[in-house]
Amino acid sequence: MSQKQVFKPNREFAKDARIKNMCEYQALQDYATEDYEGFWGDAAKEKLDWIEPFSNVLDESKAPFVNWFDGGKLNVSAQCIDRHLHVRKNKAAIIFEGDRGDVQTITYLDLYKHVNRFANLLREDFHVKKGDRVVIYMPMIPEAAYAMLACARIGAIHSIVFGGFSSEALRDRIEDAEAKVVITADGAFRKEQPYMLKPVVDAALTGKTPVKKVLVVQRNHEDVEWVAGRDYSYNEMISQKKSKCEPEVMDSEDPLFLLYTSGSTGKPKGVQHNSAGYILWAQMTMEWVFDVKENDTFWCTADIGWITGHTYIVYGPLAMGATTMMFEGVITYPDSGRPWKMVEDHKINQFYTAPTAIRVLHKTGEHEPSKYDLKSLKVLGTVGEPIDPPAWKWYYEEVGKGKCAIVDTYWQTETGGHVISPLPGATPIKPGCATLPLPGIMAEILNPATGEKVGVGEKGYMCITKPWPAQIRGVWGDEERYIKSYFGDVEKDGKPVYFSGDGAVYDEDGYITITGRTDDVMNVSGHRLGTAEVEAAIKKHDNVAEVAVVGKPHPIKGEGIFAYIVLKCDEGVADEVEEVKAINNIIKKEIGSIALCDDIVFAPGLPKTRSGKIMRRILRAIAKGEKITQDISTLEDPGIVAQIEEMVK
């Protein structure tokens, strides 16, 4: 299936879609182009329930720091819960399916009570105030969503750390955010076995820590250590709390959450999202891109530890009053029919997952979808990495039976919500192509040298030339890094514009295909990891003198991690297996299993320029098994290239 093939939207579906055809899409995009503030101001008035109306749509006077909807007051948890109570209090807000198949339905009224009790607990017992940071280190259970919304209710800034991160990674994020509370669980279940989280929190809090209190939700009821005066049981405390908690009145630009993500240095960045703009776009993209209807059930398989889980499990679906599915388990357990069984059982209408998951499901259960009734499906989504044609074809034909649109949503932690994506009732789609910018998003592929839009087929930088409401507001505690990371590379008409870090290309229809990162950030199973971050972990091994990490194409993960390591001892490696084990243990301890290397090569040296810069391009080519075509004669030691090539063969 080539990229040239075009698949038109399903006519029946399009009839009822919010955006029904390309004329409607174009009309919205034209409106935004002609009257940017009018477009966004109207949307904010229509979609959000304001406690006090905003007086100004966009303030760019301190660009690249921007303010949206100044003067406006609202509360994000009230947007997601309270305003739905009069119409949908008995509607399912969250349907939870546990690893072992246990199902829980939480109505909007239930959600209101859980979140209010949780908020009262944080406010009264833990003295959490507006602006305080709360780290959430949780499995995929409903209490994780309650915790997020409880923070939003009292104005605390949550920072979720993915449950697969190690104690050291958790410690770094806690310290950077200066969090005073951690919310965690004893653990949860994976493949019917209990696994633990609380011990990771205990390890992260040894020594000096800003954390005063730890709240522990019991999920797997395994024994955990208890630090008196610091650790508290959610299950014991929560029933005593009142189910009404006044929401804190928040300014549009009060921070809602931090989410740490990888960049090109060893230290992850605390991406800051604020209240009004973020929740507005979360809701609008839910409505446009997934076209969720009142009686639909939406399932995003991401973990809440990533931005996809924030925006499309919790905030987006709940802001629009939808029913959102939450799943604790592993999609290939007990077999690769699990997601399709869940689609059948819960009558899922929109299914949203990552290409890496699609590849696994395709490989391990090609014919599983046909064993289940998938008639409820209307829209299929992908996110996080480019999707390859075989995976796309299988998803479209076997899962969607050729009648569901595939929305290839391109976005980032920093963009808050989708920025480039098909609209399921309007956009003709092409496999592996994110298609067009969403209305209101001024995304362009620019030539970094000239700031001009690139021509058809010409690679350029994926930029967004005007601020948008859900954009990153800052890197926590580091103004300079915000400016440097996102506004330092490309200028258009003499003004710095947001650069995503991705390369992209237009086709003859003006469709955008993302070609991948232009920096040293890898995308491993849809998880973003900096090469510098993995290198920093490996360098903690006493024997390591030098290390260079590069990404290498991987059939399932999209990208795998390839490490070239120079050991300190001149005699070479005494026991390669033991060294690899030791290095992997360090990575597990410093970052977590998601960053384990697929290949490790103990090299005699690294290819460097005379000024000492490591030539990663050469290392990437060697990892891929490609021939080195560039001139290596100016390297500090040209001979090293052939030596490494020989070792990798």
Ligand code: PRX
């Ligand atoms: O390289 C792009 C890739 O994922 C990066 C963002 O990663 P993260 O902030 O972790 O957020 C992932 C979920 C939104 C991007 O810079 N990416 C994301 N979506 C796509 C994609 N690459 C190609 N196609 C996509 N649809």
